[in-house]
Amino acid sequence: MNRVITISLITIGIFSLSSFMPDPKLSQSIKRGKEVYALNCQSCHMEDGKGMPDVNPPLAKADYLRKPPKTLINIILKGQSGEVVVNRKKYNVAMPAQEYLTDIQIADVLNYSRNNWGNKIPGLITPAMVKAARK
Numbered sequence: 001m002n003r004v005i006t007i008s009l010i011t012i013g014i015f016s017l018s019s020f021m022p023d024p025k026l027s028q029s030i031k032r033g034k035e036v037y038a039l040n041c042q043s044c045h046m047e048d049g050k051g052m053p054d055v056n057p058p059l060a061k062a063d064y065l066r067k068p069p070k071t072l073i074n075i076i077l078k079g080q081s082g083e084v085v086v087n088r089k090k091y092n093v094a095m096p097a098q099e100y101l102t103d104i105q106i107a108d109v110l111n112y113s114r115n116n117w118g119n120k121i122p123g124l125i126t127p128a129m130v131k132a133a134r135k
């Protein structure tokens with residue numbers, strides 16, 4: 001009986017520890033994504049991620065970033081035009097496609113955006129997911 005309790009406690013301990021530890025793959029991707037953002041996105045979405053009123057929608061605390069990874073990947077690969085609603089505000093200016101970015105760069109910039117400016121969206125976007133979306 002004691003052994004069962006000990007083993008259960010150890011198991012619970014390991015699980016709770018691992019949920020607090022940041023995924024090293026994710027933290028490295030976020031770090032690389034900062035530069036991709038600065039070079040390719042910042043001119044429109046701004047350094048603070050707040051965008052430009054009525055022109056470029058925000059990424060900071062943006063409900064839109066909770067959409068499935070595939071939707072976000074496609075915005076970068078294909079651009080986006082037509083009306084979009086972000087945090088209950090409408091925007092209607094075209095975002096150019098950036099399919100020339102590599103699979104890693106696109107995964108990194110999205111991981112960075114989903115974990116910066118007050119965003120904390122669980123899950124890792126991988127280069128393989130970007131590759132699959134290109135087909």
Ligand code: HEC
Pocket residue numbers: 037040041042043044045055056057058059062064065072075076080081082083084086091092093094095096098109110113
């Ligand atoms: C030339 C300006 C411009 C650049 C550069 C740009 N965007 Fe956008 N982005 C926009 C506009 C404008 C929209 C809204 C498009 C619409 O109205 O349909 C948008 C929409 C978005 C959206 C969905 C709406 C939201 O706010 O969450 C995401 C996510 C996004 N952009 C991420 C990026 C990322 C990441 C990059 C860099 C790889 C980038 N954008 C580069 C202008 C830009």
